[in-house]
Amino acid sequence: MGTVIMHNVVSVDGFIADKNDEVGPLHEWYFSGDTPITPADDQQYDHSAVGTAFRVSHASAPYVRATWDSIGVIVMGRTLFDLVNGWEGRPPVGDHVVVVSHRPKPEGWHPEASYHFAEDVTTAISTAQELAGDRTIAVNAGQVGAQILAAGLVDEVAMDVVPVVFGSGKRFFGGIDGQVLLRDPHVVIQGERVLHLRYEVAR
Template sequence: MALTYLHAVASLDGFIAADDDDVGPLHDWYFDGDHPLEVEDHPEVHSGPFRVSAASVDYVSGMWSRQRALVIGRRLFDLSNGWEGHPPASEHVVVVSHRAKPDGWHPEASYHFVDSVERAVALAQELAGDGEVGVTAGDIGGQALALGLIDYVAMDLVPAVFGSGKRYFGSFTGGPLVLDDPDIVIPGERVLHLRYPVRRGPAAQSTDQEES
């Protein structure tokens, strides 16, 4: 089964966007570096070519090259118009939505619309083959984590404080959940890359509280 991780860029107080979905300075580090990522750039879709710092390039390019499928929610699809069929990474995108793909929308793009998080992750794992699956943070990612479908939590922390907005874990209801110590800690320029393995079984539950 394909390794599946939850991922997004987040502020120090855990927000992936403001209340109006503006990401503010969170993604600046993707474009302010000297090292281009080895991906097929579509700057007209992604606000410019991806260029990160020397500290970040190996981590980000490695993650993106292994990611074969991406799970997103319908809101992100609508906000980005599905990146016009060119996601930053992944050969396949699975959209969690009760609405079908818009008629005539980029028929050449491998985008699949399903009506539940469970089905979306299962399909993404099938499509990914021997690659990896990314699940975008927010409500969809929080649901996937609560359902036990996530192997790692990956966060790119940016030194910004939003105060309010869209939370990294969305409306996560599976807590308290204890993760393992990070197996990746990479200080970049204006970003800190972290990856936490998700514990399985009873060890995942906090020892301070018991489920009622």
């Protein structure tokens, strides 16, 4: 069964976006490096938002490339789905997307896309595990990610920490209530304008 990893790019004070869902400089490191991750014409990844291929630092490239290649399913909340319109049915990585939402898929929306809607986080992860097989399940951080973590369904927490302070906004760990113990990081990679960290969740 694939590893469930809660992941996002995050400010040093723990925010994944401001109160208006703007990410500011959080994603700039994806495009400011000297090492391409994928060719600009690679259809596996969605470059439409930026019109260019991802280029990260030499230090970040092996980690980012391996992480993306391992993902089979993305689990996201309805807010992000609506913000990006589900990436027009083409997930940026992986082959499938599971959306946690009490509302169904919009009628007529990209019927060819492997997008599945689940009303609760337990069903979402169960569906994702069936779809992913042995591949990684990437859970977007935020409110839904926090619910999945609180339910004990997350195996690892991965953070790409960018040196910026937001002060307020949308929290990486959402509104999680209570403590979750993580082990010491087993990945610590210093890139340019980003620090990659990955922690196992203590059981």
